[in-house]
Amino acid sequence: MYTQAMDTMAREGAGKLERVLSADEQALQQRFDARIDAGDFIEAKDWMPDNYRKTLLRQISQHAHSEIVGMLPEGNWIGRAPTLKRKAILLAKVQDEGGHGLYLYAAAETLGTSRDQMIDALHTGRSKYSSIFNYPTLTWADIGTIGWLVDGAAIMNQVPICRCSFAPYARAMIRICREESFHQRQGYDSLLTMMRDGTEAQRAMVQDAVDRWWWPCLMMFGPPDDQSPNSAQGMRWGIKRVSNDTLRQKFVDATVQQAQVLGVTLPDPDLKWNEQRQHWDFGVIDWDEFWRVVGGDGPCNRERLAMRVKAWDDGAWVREAALVHARKQQLKEAA
Amino acid sequence: MQGSIQVPTDPKLQYLLRIGDACLILGQRLGEWCGHAPIVEEDIALSNMALDLIGQARGVLTLAGEQCPQDYDEDQLAFLRDERDYLNPTIVELERGDFAFTVLRNAMVATWLKLLWERLRDSSDAELAAIAGKALKEARYHQQHAADWVVRLGDGTEESRQRIEAALARLWLYTPELFDDDAVDAAARASGLGPAGSELREPWLAEMREILGEAGLALPKDTAFRSSGKRGVHSEHMGYILAEMQHLQRAYPGGAW
Amino acid sequence: MSKVDNEWPLWEVFVRTKAGLDHKHCGSLHAADPKMAVQMARDVYTRRQEGCSVWVVRSDQIVASDPGDKDMFFDPAEDKVYRHPTFYKLPDAVDHM
Numbered sequence: 001m002y003t004q005a006m007d008t009m010a011r012e013g014a015g016k017l018e019r020v021l022s023a024d025e026q027a028l029q030q031r032f033d034a035r036i037d038a039g040d041f042i043e044a045k046d047w048m049p050d051n052y053r054k055t056l057l058r059q060i061s062q063h064a065h066s067e068i069v070g071m072l073p074e075g076n077w078i079g080r081a082p083t084l085k086r087k088a089i090l091l092a093k094v095q096d097e098g099g100h101g102l103y104l105y106a107a108a109e110t111l112g113t114s115r116d117q118m119i120d121a122l123h124t125g126r127s128k129y130s131s132i133f134n135y136p137t138l139t140w141a142d143i144g145t146i147g148w149l150v151d152g153a154a155i156m157n158q159v160p161i162c163r164c165s166f167a168p169y170a171r172a173m174i175r176i177c178r179e180e181s182f183h184q185r186q187g188y189d190s191l192l193t194m195m196r197d198g199t200e201a202q203r204a205m206v207q208d209a210v211d212r213w214w215w216p217c218l219m220m221f222g223p224p225d226d227q228s229p230n231s232a233q234g235m236r237w238g239i240k241r242v243s244n245d246t247l248r249q250k251f252v253d254a255t256v257q258q259a260q261v262l263g264v265t266l267p268d269p270d271l272k273w274n275e276q277r278q279h280w281d282f283g284v285i286d287w288d289e290f291w292r293v294v295g296g297d298g299p300c301n302r303e304r305l306a307m308r309v310k311a312w313d314d315g316a317w318v319r320e321a322a323l324v325h326a327r328k329q330q331l332k333e334a335a
Numbered sequence: 336m337q338g339s340i341q342v343p344t345d346p347k348l349q350y351l352l353r354i355g356d357a358c359l360i361l362g363q364r365l366g367e368w369c370g371h372a373p374i375v376e377e378d379i380a381l382s383n384m385a386l387d388l389i390g391q392a393r394g395v396l397t398l399a400g401e402q403c404p405q406d407y408d409e410d411q412l413a414f415l416r417d418e419r420d421y422l423n424p425t426i427v428e429l430e431r432g433d434f435a436f437t438v439l440r441n442a443m444v445a446t447w448l449k450l451l452w453e454r455l456r457d458s459s460d461a462e463l464a465a466i467a468g469k470a471l472k473e474a475r476y477h478q479q480h481a482a483d484w485v486v487r488l489g490d491g492t493e494e495s496r497q498r499i500e501a502a503l504a505r506l507w508l509y510t511p512e513l514f515d516d517d518a519v520d521a522a523a524r525a526s527g528l529g530p531a532g533s534e535l536r537e538p539w540l541a542e543m544r545e546i547l548g549e550a551g552l553a554l555p556k557d558t559a560f561r562s563s564g565k566r567g568v569h570s571e572h573m574g575y576i577l578a579e580m581q582h583l584q585r586a587y588p589g590g591a592w
Numbered sequence: 593m594s595k596v597d598n599e600w601p602l603w604e605v606f607v608r609t610k611a612g613l614d615h616k617h618c619g620s621l622h623a624a625d626p627k628m629a630v631q632m633a634r635d636v637y638t639r640r641q642e643g644c645s646v647w648v649v650r651s652d653q654i655v656a657s658d659p660g661d662k663d664m665f666f667d668p669a670e671d672k673v674y675r676h677p678t679f680y681k682l683p684d685a686v687d688h689m
Contacts, residue, residue, distance in 0.1 A: 202590055
């Protein structure tokens with residue numbers, strides 16, 4: 001998720017030169033660099049380089065948007081959940097995601113932006129969200145698959161951020177990671193039940209879902225390291241701790257085993273254990289698809305954004321009424 | 336396709352289904368708000384309420400299943416009955432509506448459920464009493480959240496006031512059903528299972544008067560309109576809710592989830 | 593109708609998870625009024641631990657000390673690094689003090 005956001009900046013020409021620093025600022029920069037090198041935390045009101053602030057703001061807000069937009073593909077199946085237990089679990093999960101979005105918006109706001117500004121950036125297309133959520137949830141098995149693979153990939157991305165140099169982001173991530181493992185486990189459990197105890201039709205449903213979600217999940221880790229020029233700066237600043245390819249390999253290694261237990265095949269004929277590397281070799285990712293989806297032409301981009309814009313616009317009268325009422329109350333109390 | 340299950344016509348079962356189905360169907364409606372609320376904080380609040388209601392439904396439907404000779408579980412009852420065998424009052428199955436409609440319906444239903452759960456703590460059925468004890472805390476919170484919103488919208492802007500007035504005019508028609516007694520209520524009162532619907536009318540009116548008064552809204556006039564969901568004869572909304580809710584269970588007979 | 597600033601104010605949330613512990617800052621949220629802020633804080637920040645107490649404070653009411661860097665930059669004491677134990681490189685055998 002976040003890695004993808006970082007790396008799309010490369011395409012959008014984020015190679016601007018830093019402006020020239022004054023003598024005072026140079027000293028502050030040196031002190032800042034020393035703190036980063038020492039593994040110290042940067043808090044919201046500490047001095048920080050402009051680009052550090054901008055990068056974090058972009059990354060954290062896009063991470064927040066991802067959580068909120070991520071409620072939509074899953075929310076799509078709350079009404080059709082096949083049992084009351086699964087309905088309750090899905091409601092709890094989507095609720096969690098809303099909460100995670102809030103933790104992240106809160107962290108981003110400490111950097112000097114407002115929720116309304118961030119939402120406006122999302123709605124006007126200036127700010128992005130993880131493109132995995134631009135894929136449709138077509139069957140109930142998609143829900144379990146999202147839990148297993150999408151949340152699995154997200155966890156892998158997120159654990160290193162718990163050690164991010166920017167403390168509000170790190171703290172939000174710690175809180176999120178604590179809640180996230182339930183998400184992956186419930187998804188896997190749902191698929192396991194269908195594969196192990198379900199009908200032939202259910203097993204086919206699960207396999208079909210895996211076939212459609214596998215490659216997009218691998219893309220969640222962002223472009224290959226050699227096509228991610230901003231990764232180095234992220235690492236330098238203690239925002240990014242592990243490279244895209246390293247995380248992706250780790251994910252594949254963990255997931256192949258899980259797939260074997262489930263009894264599903266992963267849709268990659270080139271997937272093969274490499275005894276020498278002690279890792280699973282996997283096939284070539286279709287990066288054209290990745291950039292197409294990131295660029296706005298994935299299966300559901302327009303629908304997802306339209307839904308968020310509609311919810312916001314439809315809710316304007318509600319937000320306004322609440323504010324007006326609050327002001328009336330304040331006046332009454334002051335009188 | 337998976338066919339429907341048959342349920343006996345037993346007054347105790349019907350009493351339980353009226354409550355369980357009310358929670359189930361309202362939970363279903365609230366779940367529809369997910370991702371569409373005016374602000375993320377309210378997405379969380381509404382889905383939290385949906386979760387509570389589904390939990391209450393699970394408890395009551397499990398108990399209801401035990402009243403059947405076939406010993407149905409919560410899911411068989413929730414997903415495999417014919418529309419005519421769902422006994423929720425009609426008010427909970429009405430359209431999702433706008434935010435004003437939603438919070439006002441929540442306020443009305445939560446107030447009703449709160450008063451019901453309060454009395455059900457003394458039920459002759461120990462299991463129902465236990466469910467009531469837990470559900471009461473949740474209903475109190477739901478009522479508070481909803482009532483606060485009714486007041487904000489009633490005493491907010493011109494637009495919010497118009498919307499909540501429109502919601503009130505529509506929803507009020509569906510409330511008398513909650514308090515009309517029949518043989519099921521009589522049997523419940525006689526056996527100590529729970530209060531008759533009519534016992535809740537005055538306390539409910541008192542609380543609604545307070546909430547609506549604070550919101551600057553007047554109680555609508557009573558009419559002769561009566562909804563009949565409690566008897567299994569629903570509005571046109573119910574068929575669509577069930578079609579969506581039941582689909583997977585119907586389409587995958589014998590499935591494991 | 594008068595034009596109003598659309599954004600709900602920001603509130604900081606503090607939760608005490610157990611009697612005997614302090615309230616801890618756990619994040620922020622937007623709410624239109626105090627009652628809503630407390631309810632939302634409960635919905636958002638106490639979903640798992642049964643937090644026994646929730647405080648909400650409007651963010652613009654928080655008074656904070658100056659950011660560390662600004663003070664440190666002008667504080668001459670910062671140059672006195674020999675006050676810090678890490679300044680002294682000791683043989684490994686006695687480095688544990």
